[in-house]
Amino acid sequence: MLRAGAGSWLIPFLPQPSASSAGVPGVAQPRLRAPPASLPQRRRLGPLWPHPAGRWAPSWPWARGWSWCWGLPWQSSSPCVSAAGGLSLGWRYHRGKIYYFSGEQKPWGDAEAACRSTRSHLTSVTSPEEQDYLAQETRGKSFWIGLAATGPGGSWRWVDGAAYSQAQSFWAPGQPDSTDYGPWGRENCAQIHPVGNGLWNDHNCNFSFPWICKRDLSGP
Template identity: 85%
Template sequence: MAAAGPDLYERLQIRYPPSPPARAPAPAAPPAASGCVLGTALAVATGVLLVLGATLVALIVLHVQGQAELRAAQAELAAVGAPLLLDPDGSQSPAKSPAAAQRQKEQLGRWLQGLALGWRYHDGQIYYFSGEHKAWGDAEAACRSSHSHLASITSPEEQDYLAREARGRPYWIGLTATGPGGSWRWVDGAAYSQAQSFWAPGQPDSTDHGKWGLEGCAQIHPVGNGLWNDHNCNFTFAWICKRDLSRP
């Protein structure tokens, strides 16, 4: 028997097709946002836009109102300013000399600047209602720094106006008790009259605050819808400044 040759399977070369290249795994899709979350976000965004819109409208309205009030005050001041303008010797001068016209222009300019800074015009005066709190003496010093004094009140109409504008808050006014008898006087030099005063019932009572001393300064007070109350001058309250149109 002839010797067996190499096995048939030994001579067979099996060729395998090349393996396909490995593919990177596809990125996972982001999870779908919850409908509830999207709805909440939209609601919040809508609410913010509505608030911003309402705030913008309110600011525009306040600006328009403020400009209208400023123009009205400017017209009134221009109308009443000329006859009240004083000459250097204290007399009123109906003649409109260049010097008088210049003084009037400067005076009205200061007034209008005050109105733009928060002062309020009423019947020939401008008033400033502070947002700070000071003792009576410090409040008067603050008024003097703006060429004014703590407010005097010399008529029922002026009392009604200031009590209304005080809106239920206490404010120092320019009335103080001085001298041995504690007589009352207006710090701006206006004449004080007991008959033309607006004290709340039982006031002034000069309550003794011990180490702080007696009550010797007046304020518009919420009790009695803005009638006057005497209080210790060392306590701190808001205050009202007043400038008279007839004073440069």
């Protein structure tokens, strides 16, 4: 265990359904606010796509009945965020995935349960690029990630099913060290840690820290 102080965009605007007035009987049309100038082009947001010129295309109707919002069932009578359990508000998009950096603190197991309630998991880290992104976003704080020593013989595994590779890991020097906390057990859960600019540290799973959820938008 280590001891130290503990170009993405958000989606702060939500399209709201309104009565149709564009010649599509019975189909609601979106009432839209302009997106920020920095919004990437051709990026899908819930049920809508930005116009290639950087404007919303107001003629595209919202689906009647069930549609999809971040891969979750969504009805045109409700804001996208209601069906997505918060996935459209407060999450950050990065290279085909969305991440949630919590402001609360929970034990590792409760943090994973919170992620699962939004159909995501505690984040895996599967590339140097992703590690650099998470280290930058955590800004010198400790966050639970989805790595735990739960396999045979205490082997490390990603909770989202991603393959764990010791060669492609980002442990801080001397970690993991599996410190024994007696009745609390050993350090079997991993966190991004301030030491080493976001390198990993093992910690006791019963301690409370903020956490990072991740969902791959290309998945089911």
